[in-house]
Structures are given as structure tokens and as C-alpha cells.
Amino acid sequence: xxxxxxxxxxxxxxxxxxxxxxxxxxxxxxxxxxxxxxxxxxxxxxxxxxxxxxxxxxxxxxxxxxxxxxxxxxxxxxxxxxxxxxxxxxxxxxxxxxxxxxxxxxxxxxxxxxxxxxxxxxxxxxxxxxxxxxxxxxxxxxxxxxxxxxxxxxxxxxxxxxxxxxxxxxxxxxxxxxxxxxxxxxxxxxxxxxxxxxxxxxxxxxxxxxxxxxxxxxxxxxxxxxxxxxxxxxxxxxxxxxxxxxxxxxxxxxxxxxxxxxxxxxxxxxxxxxxxxxxxxxxxxxxxxxxxxxxxxxxxxxxxxxxxxxxxxxxxxxxxxxxxxxxxxxxxxxxxxxxxxxx
Amino acid sequence: xxxxxxxxxxxxxxxxxxxxxxxxxxxxxxxxxxxxxxxxxxxxxxxxxxxxxxxxxxxxxxxxxxxxxxxxxxxxxxxxxxxxxxxxxxxxxxxxxxxxxxxxxxxxxxxxxxxxxxxxxxxxxxxxxxxxxxxxxxxxxxxxxxxxxxxxxxxxxxxxxxxxxxxxxxxxxxxxxxxxxxxxxxxxxxxxxxxxxxxxxxxxxxxxxxxxxxxxxxxxxxxxxxxxxxxxxxxxxxxxxxxxxxxxxxxxxxxxxxxxxxxxxxxxxxxxxxxxxxxxxxxxxxxxxxxxxxxxxxxxxxxxxxxxxxxxxxxxxxxxxxxxxxxxxxxxxxxxxxxxxxx
Numbered sequence: 001x002x003x004x005x006x007x008x009x010x011x012x013x014x015x016x017x018x019x020x021x022x023x024x025x026x027x028x029x030x031x032x033x034x035x036x037x038x039x040x041x042x043x044x045x046x047x048x049x050x051x052x053x054x055x056x057x058x059x060x061x062x063x064x065x066x067x068x069x070x071x072x073x074x075x076x077x078x079x080x081x082x083x084x085x086x087x088x089x090x091x092x093x094x095x096x097x098x099x100x101x102x103x104x105x106x107x108x109x110x111x112x113x114x115x116x117x118x119x120x121x122x123x124x125x126x127x128x129x130x131x132x133x134x135x136x137x138x139x140x141x142x143x144x145x146x147x148x149x150x151x152x153x154x155x156x157x158x159x160x161x162x163x164x165x166x167x168x169x170x171x172x173x174x175x176x177x178x179x180x181x182x183x184x185x186x187x188x189x190x191x192x193x194x195x196x197x198x199x200x201x202x203x204x205x206x207x208x209x210x211x212x213x214x215x216x217x218x219x220x221x222x223x224x225x226x227x228x229x230x231x232x233x234x235x236x237x238x239x240x241x242x243x244x245x246x247x248x249x250x251x252x253x254x255x256x257x258x259x260x261x262x263x264x265x266x267x268x269x270x271x272x273x274x275x276x277x278x279x280x281x282x283x284x285x286x287x288x289x290x291x292x293x294x295x296x297x298x299x300x301x302x303x304x305x306x307x308x309x310x311x312x313x314x315x316x317x318x319x320x321x322x323x324x325x326x327x328x329x330x331x332x333x334x335x336x337x338x339x340x341x342x343x
Numbered sequence: 344x345x346x347x348x349x350x351x352x353x354x355x356x357x358x359x360x361x362x363x364x365x366x367x368x369x370x371x372x373x374x375x376x377x378x379x380x381x382x383x384x385x386x387x388x389x390x391x392x393x394x395x396x397x398x399x400x401x402x403x404x405x406x407x408x409x410x411x412x413x414x415x416x417x418x419x420x421x422x423x424x425x426x427x428x429x430x431x432x433x434x435x436x437x438x439x440x441x442x443x444x445x446x447x448x449x450x451x452x453x454x455x456x457x458x459x460x461x462x463x464x465x466x467x468x469x470x471x472x473x474x475x476x477x478x479x480x481x482x483x484x485x486x487x488x489x490x491x492x493x494x495x496x497x498x499x500x501x502x503x504x505x506x507x508x509x510x511x512x513x514x515x516x517x518x519x520x521x522x523x524x525x526x527x528x529x530x531x532x533x534x535x536x537x538x539x540x541x542x543x544x545x546x547x548x549x550x551x552x553x554x555x556x557x558x559x560x561x562x563x564x565x566x567x568x569x570x571x572x573x574x575x576x577x578x579x580x581x582x583x584x585x586x587x588x589x590x591x592x593x594x595x596x597x598x599x600x601x602x603x604x605x606x607x608x609x610x611x612x613x614x615x616x617x618x619x620x621x622x623x624x625x626x627x628x629x630x631x632x633x634x635x636x637x638x639x640x641x642x643x644x645x646x647x648x649x650x651x652x653x654x655x656x657x658x659x660x661x662x663x664x665x666x667x668x669x670x671x672x673x674x675x676x677x678x679x680x681x682x683x684x685x686x
Binding site: 063064065227240246247248249252258259260261262263264265267268269270271272273274275276277278281 | 406407408570583589590591592595601602603604605606607608610611612613614615616617618619620621624
């Protein structure tokens, strides 16, 4: 049993399982007692909480690759925190760590789930470009997509936390990078700021024709984040021996009817490959990822954009925004200030 | 220019491109002059012609992995033939060869396309279990599906030329082999004669429930020959890290409307892989295939069943039968007798 104090720990818990799009009423904000560390434990204060599309799956009890959040439990999520009290030899007050503390202001554990951060890059990157989303881009593009110089890589969700890194890594590897995103502003950012060769606006463009124009040599790698119409259009433009890392299908996470899918005969004709992957199967590649990508981020060769909302209570609204395409960049919640002295 | 004689060479040519299911009127039988070999050439008489689902693609001018047959040209196809006249040092009259002579009684060429057959197995096997269909099963199951002992392998078109070999190879590799076929008689054959562990009749069984009963440990490899409803049912029963070699989609070859496809989210949840393949990309594996499978056929550990029609004029009807599921075993046309003295 965890020792608690009389101080509070604001938490957001799952109250109801959503039907279709999550609604604010599916969540419940609760003032719990703040836990206190026992011998061997570490108490930390959450600074940043990452919001990610996979959270929709955890809110549902449909079969998936991970167990759902139980009703009444704190919502899960990657976090960057500061140690406020430590009775563990490896951590001391003030340390900045990343963990999986979820939607709450304070968390305590034996520290096995924590990784201390160095200070050469902003700490929020540990749950963004240098965390799970960046690692997802790295493994999916390089290990599964296996792009070769001169090939064309298309990525959907191109301005998002994963897609933005996929396209920049593709450029660094000598490929043509083409994004698909949901607004003219996002497309401009993807091309002008991130350096993609082209970006298609799936809301206004004729997808097949716009992709054909953007990919004059066809598509060799399609990094799939969204499913639906974009995927169907891409299938019509595949090159021989194309590879499709299947990372997510965000367009389908809130549907209540099975949406069917595209006809797969192009896979046969073009000897193409689709492989579904979950980044947590690939953490043996985490050291290689950090070794390659930390310097790229530090040198500004890989850029990232964050879309930060303030305060834990904004998290439900911001998560819903992910599915509505409202966010522009990596979705983060600033749960408490980096430097509590100025908060 | 090929020298011709006054004798005839019956041919079946493509007259019209089919709309939907091919019809007899899409073909035309023609009595051409029989070619004669010049220096360096080999004339042979067709004995067996193989009928295969890929031929539907060649009749169409839609984009595919191979060029279509031109209107007015002889239909293509794998053949077993006997040399009747040779002006080539490597061949002599009486040799039995396999080639790609198409739907005609006689063919002549420089011999580069021919392979002489040894006599340890029936000659028809060179275009069946020991030819392209058997090689397709071998490469698709072993190289792409990579079954491990104890895993469950499902194959559709289980009584057909490819599927029957897939299941038997799966058993030899220590897997549970489950077939899907289109009649009770075919299912009995698949289980009782070929030794599969179970077979589901897709025409009468509730696919998902019948497959679930036949695959109590889920599905690790699905060798896809048919597309459509069977594929959708299989997706619901995939195990983690399942592999799906996509060999063909015969249920869709004659549709006139794009049939859509199943939703692919199970690929993501189960980290599964689909890879389209065409056997002609993999002929570097042909020697390995023959080395492994010829002894298995010779020893009766791999069985095969042939569905032979007599006479070239029956070929259109028999090819249509492939798409209707009328054939039961490898579809062959006996164009002329093996021993012409008894013909």
C-alpha cells in the first residue's frame, strides 16, 4: 500500500467507455491524496503529459494489443516529470525523468519505469521526437519500410508527431518525401519548415491525382498512419516491391461501424508488403535510435513542433482534438511548470 | 520468319477481351500452318497444357505484372511437349520437354525456353506439382510464410494445384494445416487423401466459426489464393506476428466492380504481414524446390490430383471451370497423347 499525505494529486480517470468519438463526459477529474514514497520509491511531479492516438484503443474494451484502462482508473500516458522526493539511491530531488505516469499530477513507483534525461535537448522531446513517437517513425520507416536513396516515401499524418519525423528521416536517407495532411497551413509547414518535397491536403485535393503529381516515380514506401481514403489512393500508385509499414489508422479509431477497406489486388500485382507494427515490440532499437537521432535534433536537422495545452483539465479536450485533426504538432499537456519556482 | 509446312497446327487464340467471366466466344480456334524448324530450332508437339488462374489477367488489358495477350494471338500457357523434329544440338526427336508454348498443338523455337524432363516421375507433373504451381506453393509458404513447427497454416483453394501443395508442405514442416475449399467432396479429399488436419467448406459453413473450430490456436500463416469473404474471416483469427503470403485472389478476377476489401486493423493489432508475390520473381529457388520436392512426390509423401480434359478445343470451357470452381485438382488439357503410337 502506498503511503499518502493530506496534499492532493489531481487525476483524470476513465469514467465511461466512449461510443464513437470520446466526449468530455467520458473522463472524470478527481482530487486524490498525493502519494508519499516509501523506502526504495521515488515521488515525482508531472511536467509534460503526451497525448497520442493509441489512447483511444485503451479507452475501449475491444481486443487490442494492450489491455484497456479499467473504468475508474487513471488514464495512461507517457510523461516527463521532476523528482520531488526520493528514497531510492539512483534518484534525487530535482532529477528530470521520463516515465509512464499517466494523467495525474504526481506519481510514485520503485523507479524501474523511469529513465533520467540529460540536459542537451529540451526535456519535452523525451516524449516526442526523442521518445515513443520519434522511435515509431524510426523503426517503422527504416526497419520495416527500408527506404533506398532515390525512392519515394509517402507519409500520412505528415504534420503530426510521427509523420513529421518520418518525412525528415526519409529526406536524410536520400528519398523523395511526400506528406499527406489535413490543412493548407499544415501542408505549408511540412514543405517549408520540415523540408518535405511535397504535401497533399486530403481535405481539398483530389487524392489520386494530387498524389500522382507529387509522386511522378510512383510510391515505394507508404508509412500508414490514417487508413481510409488516403490508403486506397496510395494503393493505386504503388511501385513494384513497395513496402507499407502500418503504424496506425487514426481515421478509423472512432467509427462505430466496420469501415471495410480497400481492395488489395494492387499488393499482388506490385508484390507489395504491408506489415503492422507496434513500437513496443522494437525497444531493442532504442539505443540505436537515440544515437542517430539525438544529434540530428540537436543540430536542427530534424525539426519538431509541439502543440501544448496548459493544465491537466485540458487533456480530454486536447485528446479529442487529436482525432478531429485540431492539433498542429506533437500534442502535449503542460501539467506543471518546468521550473516550479516560476509556476 | 518461321518456315511452315502444309500440315496444320490447331491453335486457340484470344478473340475478345472478356467482360467479367470469360465466355467461349472470347476464344477462337484456328487451323494455322504447322511451323518447321530451321537451323538451331526445335519443333515439338504439345502433350499437356496447364490451365491456371493467372490466365484471366492475361486476357485483360488492365495493368498487371505481365503484358496481356494481344487480340488475335495464341493464348499463353505452360506445356509439356515431345520433340518431333530438331535442328538443335541439345535436343532430339522423342525428348520430352517443358516450355511455355501456349494453347496450340505445335510450337517451334531456339530451345532456350525448354527444359528436358527426366523420367522418374509422370511428365504431367512438370507443369503441376513439380512446376509453376508447386513452386508457387513452395516459395509462398516457406520463403514468405516462414511457418514454424506447431503453428497453424490456413490455405484457401485447398484442393487446387497450389493450395493442395501448401497444406502438404505445411504438414511436412510440422504445422497444423487447415484448408478452405468449395465442396464437401473437395474437403473430404483434402483431409482424407492429402492429410490436412481440417477443411472448411466456404459455401456451406459459417466461415468465422468454422475456422475458429478448425484453428483452436489461431492462425499464424494464411496462404491467400482467393480474396473476398475467406480473407475477411481469416483476419479475425490472426495470431500475433502472423504472415499472409498473397498469391492470388481468384474470387475477384472476374468482377466488373471493385469489390473493396476487408478492414486491415487486425494487421496492426496483431503486427501481421501481407506480402504479394509472383512466382516468376523467385526462380532462383527452383533448384532448391526440385531438390526438396521431387523426392517427396516420388515417395508419395506429397500427393497430387489432376483434372484432365481431352483436346485443345475443351480448353476454354475448362479455364472457365477454374473460375467457377468446377475443376477438382490441377487443371490440364491433354492436347495429344503421351505416346502418339497409341493416340
